[in-house]
Amino acid sequence: MLFVCYPKCTTCQKARAFLEERAIPYEFRDIKLDNPKKEELREWQHRSGLPLKRFFNTSGLQYKALGLKDRLPGMDEEEQLDLLAADGMLVKRPILAGEDFVLVGFKPAEWEARFGKNGGNG
Template structure:
């Protein structure tokens, strides 16, 4: 399966990640995370496959995260509420978000990406 790369054009980290993928000649499909965020069900599957805490999917440095006071609110929210909120606004999702249907990475960490995506 092709890697789905949820990216935001105005994000420097996303541009760096895209260049990394191109440099490594890894085929991927770019999906604009703001215009076409993953659905609640897609996010649930990515979260389960990632092995990460759900809160790691939030873009904690983003404007909406701060406006919605999510630092205070997230601890009291259910997983369903968090998934619904993430699916409602792509800017709330930490990016870049990559998945091939099985593996998932959130954010750009070159060592992690080498281990996860650059394997033949």
């Protein structure tokens, strides 16, 4: 399972603690040093069942600086994927990608539904 995050992000730190408290194994990846590639993002979006806009870090400085709130609705999926693949700080984090699921952002109830309160497969 791949855990993609920004180590300085407090939400990512909480998500990592969630995994470690439950002894859930994962591969760590720093999104700032190793940004998700376009094909990875496309695959994750497919597996998650979420709209692509949910993969954007809407509270991030870069998102706001680029005026993406107004620009995204006029962009096609390829343009959006190109943007996400170009800058890891535009990507919502953390991302937890398993073989048959992808969780975007850290919502404890959602993660507990997947893993249970004590870990395992939930």
